[in-house]
Amino acid sequence: MRGWMGKFRSLILFGALTLFLSGCGVENMTALKPEGYGANLLFDLMMISIAIMLFVFIIVMAIYTFVLIRYRQKKGQEDYIPKQTEGNKALEMIWTVIPIILLLVLAVPTVQATFDLADTGAKNDEDAITIEVTGNQYWWHFNYKGQEITTSQDLYIPTGERVYLDLKSSDVIHSFWVPSIAGKMDTNPGENVNSMYLEAFEEGVYWGQCAELCGPSHSLMDFKVIAVSPEEFDQWVKDMQNVDPEAEPKTASAKEGQELFNNNCMSCHAIGSGGAGIAPNLTNFGNRTMIAGILEPTKENLVNWIVNPDEIKPGNQMPANLVSEEEASKIADYLLQLKHSEVTPDSAGDNNQK
Ligand code: HEC
Ligand SMILES: [Cu+2]
Structure with missing residues (x-):
């Protein structure tokens, strides 16, 4: 009994843990199922790096296995020392040039995506939707610039359009993250305003989380991005601009x-x-x-x-x-x-x- 169970104990534990942990999370809060422009870019980058890593891993393992089998000590060769080689120009060229190529394949799209994601130049355009996001211990404040709309926790945006965010904090550093739609960005106290954009492909309620440890209730600092059709969004804007705060309730x-x-x-x-x-x-x-x-x-x-x-x-x-x-x-x-x-x-x- 102890035999194989003992030998593979760590492997079994690791496998079980992987299965267990991969069950965590919600479908609308994952970078692995991108539903927005930014998340899509980041997902592609992840795939490229994983492909490159797999490629290197497989080649190295293949050579390793080949050498292990082909050059192992055979019976009757106990005292035999094979020919020693020191320095081989061709080989050294190969293992310098291949990694350089691989790094370039990784670097070009990464730099491209970095600039693409940072491109918030259009946020000051007249018809751009720009929202001031303020992180607070432990809630989110959203102010739609020039629209007289203020909300919290639930952020409504239209699908198929870039919505710009100006992020800051009223207290400590927080981080705004909606993994299904975009990358994450810190909110800083003071004058240092960070900007990013959200562009959701499909309607949906996407879960967001503060991604920077900010105090005892950091893990409870959730919010939602609610992406609705452009028509519904216009309706929402109109409704929110015509709220009568004094309206008398019915009961x-x-x-x-x-x-x-x-x-x-x-x-x-x-x-x-x-x-x-x-x-x-x-x-x-x-x-x-x-x-x-x-x-x-x-x-x-x-x-x-x-x-x-x-x-x-x-x-x-x-x-x-x-x-x-x-x-x-x-x-x-x-x-x-x-x-x-x-x-x-x-x-x-x-x-x-x-
Ligand atoms: C001293 C300021 C203060 C007063 C007074 C106050 N609140 Fe709050 N309230 C807050 C803060 C700050 C939060 C955000 C808490 C958090 O989520 O970290 C909050 C959150 C809430 C929320 C959740 C809001 C959301 O976005 O989901 C509700 C509901 C609420 N308060 C109701 C009340 C009611 C009802 C009263 C009066 C009995 C009240 N509050 C009085 C400061 C205050
Ligand atoms: Cu936090």
């Missing part, structure tokens, strides 16, 4: 909730455009994919969040116990009916992995 409980919200929460939060940017803008909150980026949008989760956000996202900046659980329940009724647009995550169609 009595939500009405009470509105008042409680205005009295207890508006010092940080905003509904409608603008807001101080110190807390997520809650416009269109009833259409969110998630609460705080991570919780299913149920009333129970929302009440739990309002009463004790620190239990859900340790170290976040929203104070606990601002209101009682009963009051929180009314506020939840109010917030969940804030549906300011007909365009919702469901508009993104089947490619939706909520």
Whole structure:
């Protein structure tokens, strides 16, 4: 029993781990299934490097195996020392030139892609969509430049068009990453604004993550990019520009909730455009994919969040116990009916992995 199991123990462990880990992740958050221009470029680069590595590996292993078999010590040759060769011009030329060629094959598309991905020159064009992205511990703020639209956590973009992002941070360094659509880019505190673009091919809800360790709740700093058709996007823009922040809710409980919200929460939060940017803008909150980026949008989760956000996202900046659980329940009724647009995550169609 011990025999072969012992010999192959590390191999079995490694294989099991590979199988186990390859099961991790969500389909709409992977660089291996590109759904956007940037992600596609990066995927091709990965494939080129893997192909080159495989090529080198196979050739080296073939030579290795050949030498091992062909030149092994044979019976009766125990004292035989083969002819010693020192220096061989042809061979040395070959193993210098081949790696140079391989590196060139890798370098040319890499440099090309680097410049392509950095090309955000068109962001100041009149009809370009440019969004100011601010990373905060532990949430994302999106301000559509010149459009008077402010959102958080859910970023709506049209398909088939380049949308430019100006990235910064209000506190520490974060990193904006939607693996299915584009590469990642740091958000820095201060004046150092980074720019990138998103171009989604297909409608869908794509998962994003902060990719720079930024504090105890870093792993909970999720967001979504919701790519909808250009027509739906125009509709969304129109809806978001015509929000009446004071609109009266229909139910009595939500009405009470509105008042409680205005009295207890508006010092940080905003509904409608603008807001101080110190807390997520809650416009269109009833259409969110998630609460705080991570919780299913149920009333129970929302009440739990309002009463004790620190239990859900340790170290976040929203104070606990601002209101009682009963009051929180009314506020939840109010917030969940804030549906300011007909365009919702469901508009993104089947490619939706909520
Ligand atoms: C001192 C400022 C402050 C006050 C007051 C405040 N919040 Fe917050 N709130 C925040 C911050 C900061 C976050 C972001 C937390 C995070 O995700 O890291 C937040 C997040 C939220 C979220 C999740 C938002 C999203 O984008 O999904 C909801 C809902 C919310 N707050 C509701 C309330 C309610 C209801 C009240 C009043 C009872 C309230 N907040 C009072 C600062 C505040
Ligand atoms: Cu982070």
